[in-house]
Amino acid sequence: MNKLALSAAVFALFLMSGCGNEGNSNTNAGGGAAVSSGSNNAEAADAVTTASIVDNEAAFKHAISKDGTWIAAVLRSMTFSEELVVDGPFLHNGEPARKIALYTQDEDQDITDSFALTAPKLIIKSENTRLEGGIFIGDVYVEADGFTVVSATVRGNIYFADKQYLSTFHLGDQGIVSGSAKVQ
DSSP states (O other): OOHHHHHHHHHHHHHHTTSOOOOEEEEOTTSSEEEESSOOOTTTOBTTTOEEEEOSHHHHHHHHSTTSOSEEEESSOEEOSSOEEEOSOOEETTEEOEEEEOEEEOTTOOEEEEOEEEEEEEEEOSTTEEEESSEEEEEEEEOSTTOEEESOEEESOEEESSHHHHHTOEEOTTOEESSOEEEO
16 A cells, blocks of 8 residues: 555544444545545534545645535645635534644554645635644635634735634644734
8 A cells, every 4th residue: 555545544544533434435526535424515514524635736625615525634735826715614523613634644643744735825714724734835814713723834924804813813832824914
């Protein structure tokens, strides 16, 4: 089994462990592996049962869209010339949540590799979006409450559409922003 397939398998097992998932593994329309126990309907999506593990740009764009999944976990660095939009309501433990995981991990949840995501803009429209692990290169535009950077670096600025979004921003453990974080 190659490293890519092994990383995907380990991550999928992590997501399913302890959750009692009765669903089937399948492939989503974006080309990434998805673990699902039903519809990918944004209003019904649940973090325990829905994730996209992606290894290509088209699958990543789909995973972060309103028709995607609560988590987009990349298996390699990716570069985009156009802006990316994280959109749609998704749930984790009954609460709104989205996650961009720029890393792989082993069965002990230790990070095994980190990746870079490059785009001119990353627009956050989903409540409680976490950018975790790795590096985002570009500017982030926040249009929702609860944006968090955890164990990740933003090489650029973070612009908030209003003071409310800035007031709910959290720079978590080992989170770094090389530019400014301000309302614009």
